[in-house]
Amino acid sequence: MARLSITVLIMVLFCRTALSELCNPQDKQALLQIKKELGNPTTLSSWLPNTDCCNPQWEGVSCDIDTKTYRVNSLDLTDLSLPKPYPIPSSVANLPYLSFLYISRINNLVGPISPSIAKLTKLRYLYITHTNVSGQIPHFLSQMKTLLTIDFSYNALSGTLPPSLSSLPNLLGISFDGNHISGAIPDSFGSFPKHFTVLTLSRNRLTGKIPATLAKLDLAFVDLSQNMLEGDASVLFGAKKERLQKINLAKNLLAFDLGKIRLSKSKDLGGLDLRNNRIYGNLPKVLTSFKYLKRLNVSYNNLCGEIPQGGKLQRFDESCYAHNKCLCGSPLPSCT
Template sequence: MSRLSILILLLIVLSFSSALSELCNPRDKQVLLKIKKELGNPTTLSSWLPTTDCCNNWVGVSCDTVTQTYRVHNLDLSDLNLPKPYSIPFSIGNIPYLEFLSITGTPNIIGTIPPTITKLTKLRNLYIKYTNVSGQIPRFLSQIKTLEFLDLSYNKLSGNLPAWLPSLPNLVGISFDGNRISGAIPDSFGYFPKSFVMLSLSRNRLTGKIPATLAKLDVKFVYLSKNMLEGDASLLFGSEKHTRHMYLGNNSFAFDLGKLGLSKTLEGLDLSHNRLYGTLPKGLTSLKDLYYLDVSYNNLCGKIPRGGKLQEFDASTYAHNKCLCGSPLPSCKRF
């Protein structure tokens, strides 16, 4: 056998051996390459090559090595340098074992969320944020019963909050901050599953009062700042709840702050730029983990309770109220 024949045979063997050692499922690989093409072959995905293993060193791709199915289960399409505006590829729904999908930090992603995403029947975490995706939050997302966290923040979404969201049985949290969502918070939001810990709806155009049903919720993280909400938000509080963050600033809430029962686990509380009245609750002094507090720009009165961490915050925390006084503000003259 000639040297040339041996060399050719060796190359064939090496090529065959390489193909056998590839972990990536061929169907997943073809879908990923199609997604890359549908996004204009961005240089961010230059590692996605037909000749390489998608389970090894493809940016944003990871495969299931625990059960050794080696199916693609995580896909992170972040900060893509797209050459022009593109919609989310419809073929994204053809990765059947996907559990985590993130499309973030790419202003050139436009259009609406594709319905093919409902084919991802194992999807647990969906992040579409900091894009120019528009339209309403689609009802077909209610078909993905495996969803645990839904983050659609900082896009151009509009319409109302979907009343069907609490029907997702495994939902842990939602974040729709920084969109153009309008209307009232649905009554159904008081019936999220017990696993639910995060309600984040800041920087939208929400109006109306907090539904009475939300008094039933025991949510660790509540972010409703910078909307046009009004009325009594005291029902969100409770000494028996496990709230850690309560951010309600820049709304038109009006209630007696002094009558609040506060969660012992409270770490951050923003009630600034509202119409709150009464005194500061003495329960604030017993909050050992409180690191952020802002009650400025309200109608509060009376002496700031001494103790806990209340005197560690600067005067801006309490500024622009009706008649609050005491350290760190000037001393009280009448109280």
């Protein structure tokens, strides 16, 4: 009788455990397969088949508890120590409710960006950063109409920028810094939607001129530094660029008259880095009106004239103005 009671108790506890599990079985199977395809890294040791994948103990996994569907909607694979080189797991495609995918700081993650990602029809945020993923930026991204943000910074990507990215209707920004991307910035990038605010392509091998079409965009953050871009960058400025907060064009081959650019007085510009170019003209006086300007560097250019007095311009070190053709005035030596 005692044995029967114990057996019944075990069965009841087992049933309660099974009924209390919130994780969708297909999602759990996909996650366990992802773990396997990555060589069962120790960081994912909490991913166990006999536990609930919606439990916070599952490292990097979140489920949709707001709608009570409990489908996996967020996957964060960060700082995984893989036993050997592996590609991005194709089983990621078996998480159909995924909205957020973050893959970062995995040295042994290699190969091209998996085409299986294109099957994630609800994906909004796609981050693959600081890995050794290689190949081209895939053209299938233009099919993923739900995407808001794409960040592929600091990988080993090469090839050119896909012109089709501008067709994404909800895109807010792209960041492809620190890769081996070459060629020109496509003219089509001027056709990003009106709410597009972030364009960062620094530390690549981009060449040619900045497209005049970018004049249509009202960007908040621009970083095109450390490329081989040339010619006129004044299209990135303008009196109607009311969102502009930070712009970095350092270490290129750009040549334009800085004194003729217009900056919106209604926006608090926080950073302007133009060092190591061929920019000429005067420093615009409007720079004195930006009270939140925290970074300014125009060194190693062909600027002339007196540094405007006022605002925060005299608070920057003289190295921020050094090595110009004939720039003068505080904090540099007097013009007289």
